[in-house]
Every structure is written in structure tokens, then in C-alpha cells.
Amino acid sequence: MSAGLKLKQVKKAYGSVQVLHGIDLDIKSGEFVVFVGPSGCGKSTLLRLIAGLEDITEGTLEIGDTVVNTLPPSKRGIAMVFQSYALYPHMTVYENMAFGLKLAKAAPGEQDRRVREAAEMLQITPYLDRLPKQLSGGQRQRVAIGRAIVRDPKVFLFDEPLSNLDAALRVATRLEIAKLHERMSDTTMIYVTHDQVEAMTLADRIVVLNYGVVEQVGTPMELYHRPDNLFVARFIGSPAMNIVSATITGTGAPATVQPETGSPVTINAEVAASYLDAKATFGVRPEDLTPTDGPGLFTGTVSIVEKLGEVTLVYLDTGLAEPITVKIDGDVEIAKGETLTVTAPTERLHLFDENGVAFPRVSLSRAAE
Amino acid sequence: MLWRYTKTAAFYLLVAVIVLVSVFPFYYAILTSFKSGTALFEINYLPHHFSLDNYVSVLTTGVFVRNLGNSILVATSVVVLALFLAVTAAFALARVSFRGRGLLLMTILAVSMFPQIAVLAGLFELVRGFGLFNTPFALIFSYTIFTLPFTVWVLTTFMRDLPMEIEEAAIVDGASPWVIITKVFMPLMWPALVTTGLLAFIAAWNEFLFALTFTSSNETRTVPVAIALLSGASQYEIPWGRIMAASVIVTVPLVGLVLIFQRKIVQGLTAGGVKG
Ligand SMILES: Nc1ncnc2c1ncn2[C@@H]1O[C@H](COP(=O)(O)OP(=O)(O)OP(=O)(O)O)[C@@H](O)[C@H]1O
Ligand SMILES: [Mg+2]
Numbered sequence: 001m002s003a004g005l006k007l008k009q010v011k012k013a014y015g016s017v018q019v020l021h022g023i024d025l026d027i028k029s030g031e032f033v034v035f036v037g038p039s040g041c042g043k044s045t046l047l048r049l050i051a052g053l054e055d056i057t058e059g060t061l062e063i064g065d066t067v068v069n070t071l072p073p074s075k076r077g078i079a080m081v082f083q084s085y086a087l088y089p090h091m092t093v094y095e096n097m098a099f100g101l102k103l104a105k106a107a108p109g110e111q112d113r114r115v116r117e118a119a120e121m122l123q124i125t126p127y128l129d130r131l132p133k134q135l136s137g138g139q140r141q142r143v144a145i146g147r148a149i150v151r152d153p154k155v156f157l158f159d160e161p162l163s164n165l166d167a168a169l170r171v172a173t174r175l176e177i178a179k180l181h182e183r184m185s186d187t188t189m190i191y192v193t194h195d196q197v198e199a200m201t202l203a204d205r206i207v208v209l210n211y212g213v214v215e216q217v218g219t220p221m222e223l224y225h226r227p228d229n230l231f232v233a234r235f236i237g238s239p240a241m242n243i244v245s246a247t248i249t250g251t252g253a254p255a256t257v258q259p260e261t262g263s264p265v266t267i268n269a270e271v272a273a274s275y276l277d278a279k280a281t282f283g284v285r286p287e288d289l290t291p292t293d294g295p296g297l298f299t300g301t302v303s304i305v306e307k308l309g310e311v312t313l314v315y316l317d318t319g320l321a322e323p324i325t326v327k328i329d330g331d332v333e334i335a336k337g338e339t340l341t342v343t344a345p346t347e348r349l350h351l352f353d354e355n356g357v358a359f360p361r362v363s364l365s366r367a368a369e
Numbered sequence: 370m371l372w373r374y375t376k377t378a379a380f381y382l383l384v385a386v387i388v389l390v391s392v393f394p395f396y397y398a399i400l401t402s403f404k405s406g407t408a409l410f411e412i413n414y415l416p417h418h419f420s421l422d423n424y425v426s427v428l429t430t431g432v433f434v435r436n437l438g439n440s441i442l443v444a445t446s447v448v449v450l451a452l453f454l455a456v457t458a459a460f461a462l463a464r465v466s467f468r469g470r471g472l473l474l475m476t477i478l479a480v481s482m483f484p485q486i487a488v489l490a491g492l493f494e495l496v497r498g499f500g501l502f503n504t505p506f507a508l509i510f511s512y513t514i515f516t517l518p519f520t521v522w523v524l525t526t527f528m529r530d531l532p533m534e535i536e537e538a539a540i541v542d543g544a545s546p547w548v549i550i551t552k553v554f555m556p557l558m559w560p561a562l563v564t565t566g567l568l569a570f571i572a573a574w575n576e577f578l579f580a581l582t583f584t585s586s587n588e589t590r591t592v593p594v595a596i597a598l599l600s601g602a603s604q605y606e607i608p609w610g611r612i613m614a615a616s617v618i619v620t621v622p623l624v625g626l627v628l629i630f631q632r633k634i635v636q637g638l639t640a641g642g643v644k645g
Contacts, residue, residue, distance in 0.1 A: 053537050074543030086534035090556040099552075100542035151542070 003064025003077065003154040003188060004029040005050065010059035012045055012212075019045050020212040022059065027205075029064075030186045034199040036235070037209035043192045044159055046209070050190065051080050051157050063155060074100075079148035080157040083164065085140045087132040087147070093119075094128040097147045118149040121183070122176075138169045145180070156184070158191040162198065178202055196238055200224075208232050230356035233283050239313060241283040241350070242324050248275050253362040255351060257282055261319045265297060269351040269359035281352045286313065286327040288348040296343035298324050302336050316340060395620065402613035409609050423614035427599075432587050433615060436595040440619070443505050443591055444573040447512045448566045451520050454513070455565070456558075459524035460550050464536065474525065481518030485578050496583055507583040508591065512576060516569040527561040528554060563630050571623060592619045 005027040012020040020042050027033050035043040048054045050061060052073035060067050068076050087096050094115060101111040119125045122142045132140055141161060148156060161177070162170045178201065181189055193199055199206050200220045208215040208223065208231070215235075216228040227233035233241050248271060249264060250256030255271035257280055258264050267282055284297065300318035310330045315323040326342050334340070351359045401409065405422045427433050461467075462474060492511055501507040531554060539549045555562065577593045584590050590598070596615045599608055 051541065053540065072543075073541045078541065080538070080541050082534045082538060084532065084534050086532065086538040088535060088538070088553055099539075099544075103543045103548065147538075147542075 004031070005064075005155065005188065005190075006060075006062040007050075008060045008062075010046075010049060010061060011057050012042070012049060012054065013057045018212065020049070023212075023214055025207065025214065025217065027188060027190070029188055032181050032189045032191065032202055032204045034191045034193060034203035034206050035209055036192075036194060036196070036199045036206060037215075038235070039194065041209045042212040043194075043209055045212075047080075047157055047159055047190060047192050050155070051078055052076050053080075074104075077154035078157055079151040079153035079155075080159070081141075081144050081148050081161045083160045085132070085144040085164075087140060087143055089132055092129050092131055093124060093135070093143050093146075096132070096143060097150045100147070100151050114150050114152070115146075118146040121149065121180075122146050137165055138173060141165065141173060142176070145177075149180075149184075153187065156187050156189040158189070160193055161191075162193070162195070174198055174201065196236065200236075206236075208235060210235075226358070226361060227350065228358050230281065230283070230352050230358075233350055233352070233358075237285055237287075239286050239325050239327070241285050242289075243281050243283045243322070244320060244324075245279065245281050248278050248280050251276050254346065255359070257351065259320070262298065263295070265349065266346055267349045267351045268347050268362050270362050271351070271359050275353070279354045281356070283350040283352070284344045284348060286325040288344045289324070289326045289328075289342040290344070291326075291328060291332070292341055292343040294341075294343075296341040299339065299341040300324060302334060302338045302340055305334055305336055314340065316342070398613045398616050398620075401609060402617050405610055423610040424618070427611045427614045427618070431599075433592075433595060435588055436590050436592050437619070439505055439589060440574060440591040440593075441622075443508045443512065444570045446505075446509045447516060447573040448570050450509065450513050451516045451569050452562060452566055455517060455520035455524050456550060456555065456562075458517075458521050459528045460546065460554070462521070462525045463528035474522070477518045477521055481515075481522070485515070489578065489582060492579070493582060502583060503585045503589050505589065508573075508576075508580055511579045511583065512569075512573045516572060520565045520569060523565050524558065524561055527558055531557055567626060567630055570626065574619070574623060 005025070007023050007025040010020060010023040010025075011018070023046060035046060037043050045054065049056050050063075052068070052071060056069050061069055063076055063078070073080075088099065091099065097115045097118060098111050101114060106114075115128075116125070119128055122145060124139060124142050124146060127135060127139060127143070132143065135143065141164075144161070158177075162173055165173060174197075177191075181187075181202070191198070191202060203220055205217060205219055206223055207217050210231050216223060216232045218226075223232055223236045227236060230243065234243065244259050246257035246259045246265070248255060249258045250266075251271045251273045253270035254266050254268045256264050256266050259282075265282065289297070298316060298318045300316035300323075302314055303317045303323060304313075304315040306313040306315075307330065311327050312330050312332065312334065314326040314328060314334060316326060318324055324342070326340070328334070353359060397414075400414075400416060402423050403416065403420060404411075404418045405420045408418045411417075462470060492514075496502050496507045496510065499510075501510060535553065536549055539553050544553065575593060576591075577597070580591045580594045581597075584594065587595070592615070596612055596619070599612055599615065
């Protein structure tokens, strides 16, 4: 049992408030897809549309080649794990997990087998007779996942399942979910989070949402290395990418831009001739910048030093509007007030036009031709 | 120091006064019910006489047992009917959004403010029209009408506070609204159901005006009316002993119910609420 999903121009409005503006999405069977985006961008809404907990205002949703727009949640072959666990407080763990099967009138032997199998998988067998209130947060979340597994869904939906757990437990449960995906390899999983690490580590593909619009869909590495636009560039990666305004002074591939201060910068992007003298922005990730003795990309005074142990974050005052963030090795000694020059490989620079759309990238070898 | 003792003493004095005022009438009724003959008119505050004559006479002469049965039937039916209607209505009012929901809730609250006497005539016409006059159904019907606004209001408030995600989890599990109400919400609403049910029962059990108006024969009366209409050997004799015995008999079930369910209510309230 497995199924992909197809969303075609899916829109959602609450009254006159348009929350989702035409989402097109193709999710392959067995894929692990993560929805990320800032708070209020519509991640939960999109997930609830897929679950059938909200009606789709416009557009179609297919699960495994069937249009399911009007199908009730229980008929869609989905299971959902909620942020607050949403266990039935008056039922034991066993009853919680068996409830759906009981309503579906599965044979008692079959119910028992499936509940015990899921409990075994999640190591909650010792707690089967307990009530939810007698469990810790992590155990409750596992029960909630168990309740979903028991339904043997084609599509597994998670809405920020880890956000109520403390940091250590979050990591442990994240690994648990990754293992679960491996074991249930033909079950499609859709996962909502605003935690980047969860998104990067769990996802086969990430969908970045912003104000009800899909900004980019891609593998974690695609999003990290080749963001389609400024929003994705800034949203993925921590600390956020440094963004610098500049003017395009050389078109073609590679292109040249002139920042407000400092020397011209060459970027591996293909820029049409019409963009000459146009405003643009380029970005570079803090971890791609390295200190150098020779001429570099930015030179400035160290204004803040944040030592995180393995790495140190350095904020450089370069005369630009925003300080430049540099992530360097934790062993390097550096003090406030020092002057520092940093540089980055040309292929690690990202160039965006005035509207924040990335220019096409060219590979190094082609740029050299 | 002294001030603290004074405060404590004053507090317990107040408690004692309250207990005395609320318990004494019932205590005196019990005392009186065990007296017979002229002892009835002696005033004493400790048990002196003990005779079950009044109880035997109340239970064997006339149709008091029948009246008791009527009261139990009416009050129980009212509780069952009102809770069933109120739970389903509360689900709609708390969880289904529809146009005019707020207005409807306010109307329900407003209806519960009508005094009984104001609707007595109209209700009488209705009862006659439906052919319910002088049957227990007349009372069940009118009590349910009067109990529902309060019951609906309380249950709606309670149901609105139940977490939305639990309901959604049940929907994903394939539960119909009826299953959600009975299998998921009702167990969580146990304290509210007991409280409102108990209040509805007590109200129906004690009601006098409708019971007097909508029944006309001895066999269909409920106990409050029956007690009021108990008569002595002659027109000039008020049978205090039997009245007190009857009062004690009808009060005991109420006290019992409250004691049984009070523990449940406290249990429900202290179980840690409803936390996913
Ligand atoms: N029932 C509703 N009526 C009106 N507007 C709503 C309703 N539910 C959600 N919205 C709006 O839809 C938008 C998207 O909400 P949604 O819950 O999907 O955000 P989200 O991306 O999940 O955010 P978060 O990360 O905070 O959970 C929000 O702006 C919210 O105000
Ligand atoms: Mg959300």
C-alpha cells in the first residue's frame, strides 16, 4: 500500500482571507517531504487540507490517482500525528491505539496483532495498560505515532510533532522518526516544522512556504546550495546568509557586481546583457567565508565575537548596512576590535536580481571556458 | 496570637451557625416524624419518643407509594431526556460553526430567565393540546423544557473547552459525530454530566407548581403535591406526623444521591483536568 500525492492549484480561503494561493505539488510515493516556512505561512493549513480536516476552497488534491477533495479523513488512507499528541485521556495506551481499528471493525485478533506490533516497534509495550497522563511527553508522542502506525496509512502526516519536547528528547525522537521512515519505506510522509535541522535531516525534499505560496521545492542540498530566491536563501541555513546590495557592472557568465563599498566581485552566475547597471543583491553564507591575508571579499572591524565551542561567530563592521557574519573554527583566537579580511570561493556566491530571484548558476568549468 | 485565635473561633462559630440553620429544620422533621399522638405538640430538641406509626401509616394508607413511583419516573426521565438533548445540542453549539450560533446561545440563556408562573397558562394549553393532561408526560415535558437551557449552557461551555485536536484525532480515526460524542467527549465530561444531571433531578423532584397544575388525580401526583395535600381525619386536623414522615422519605434519596455523586464530582475535578 503506497501512494503519491498531487496538488493542483490548491487554494484555501477563510471567508475573505486567502491563506493558500494556488499550491502545485507532486509528492512521490514513499517520499519524506517536509513543509517549512515562517509562522503563519500556511504549513498547518496545507497539511490539514491534505488530511481532510479542512475543505479545499479551489483546486484538486489526488492521493494515489484518486481525487479526494470530498472524501472524509478516515477514507483517505492517511494518519496524523498532532503537535499536542491529542491522545484520548480516558483510554489506556492500548485502547488509544486500537480505537481506529475498532471503529473500522477490524477482527479482534488483527487489532491485537497490529497494536502489539506497533508498540514493539516503538518500545512502548510496557506502557500499554497506562493512561496517557501516566506517561512522559516523549512516551506520549510515541503513543501518538503508534496510533498512526496502527492505521497502516498510505500517507503519514506530522504537524510539528516534536515542538513540545525538550531538546535532548527532540533529537532522540527525530532519529526515531528517521528510522521509522526507513522501516516503512513505501509510506509517504509529510512533515510540518519550523525547525531547520529537522527539515534538513529528515527530508527527501523540502517545500519552503511563504505567505501561502511555494517558494521552492528541492532536496535539502539543493535548497542550501542553489536557493531559487532571496527568501529561501535567507530561510535555509543558520546563521542566515549575508546579503549585500550591489550594482551589476559586468554581464555574461560569470558576472561582476560592485557592492556599495569595496572592490568588484565576480560571481558564477549567468546574467543577460540587459541587466547592466541594474540593482542586485548577492549573498554568501557565514560558513563559506574564511579569513585570509591577501585581498578578500570583505574587510572590517570585529564588532562582536560569539564563541559557541566548536565554532565562533564573528560579526564584521564593513561599512555596509548590515554587519557581515562569519563562521570560523572555534580554535581560532580572535578579539573584538581586530581588523579581519575574509574571502569565499566564487562558486559559493549567490546572485539575485532586484526582485530577489536567483540568476542561473554556471558551473566552474563552463565559466572557465 | 490572640487575634489569630479569635479569628479561628469566629470562623468556626460562623460555620456552626450555618450548619445549624441549614440542618436544624431537617433534624426537627425527623424528630417529629417519630412522634405520635399528643407528643407531636410537645417541644423538645432531643429524641424522646420513637414510633414508626407515621411511616407505616404514610406508606400503607392512600397512594403515597404510587406518588413516590411517579416522582422517580418523572425525575429520572427528565434527567435522561435533558442530558441526551443537551449533550447533542452542546456538541452542535460548541463544535459546529453555523450562522446565528451566538444569537441562539443568548436566546437559550434568556429563556431560562422566564419565571414559571409567566408561562404556566401557555404551557397548560400546550399540555392540554397534546393530550398530556394528568399524565406523567405532562411533567416530564414541562420540566425538560425548564431544565434544558441551563443544562445546554453548562455543557456547551464545558465542551467548548475540550481540546480541538482530540476531536480531530477521532475524526481521522474514522469516528462519526455520534461516536465522538459518546466515546470521546462523554467520558471526559463526566463531572459536568453528573453535576447538571443531579441539579436537574433535584429540580424535578422538588417542583410543585407545575405538578399541582398539570395533574388532577391522586394517582398521577408527585410527592411534593401529595405531601401538601395529605389530610387528617378531619378537615381541622393537620397530620403533622405523617407529613414529616413523608418529607423524610422523599429527602433521603436526594441526600443519598448527592453523597454518592459528590465523591464522583470531586474525583472528576481533581483528576487533572483534560490534558492531551
Ligand atoms: N480558522 C481560521 N480562520 C481564519 N484564518 C485562519 C484560520 N486558521 C488559520 N488561519 C490563518 O491562516 C494562516 C496560516 O495558518 P497556519 O496555521 O497554516 O500557519 P502555520 O504555517 O502552521 O504557522 P505556525 O508555524 O505558527 O504553526 C495564518 O495567517 C492564520 O491566521
Ligand atoms: Mg502550524
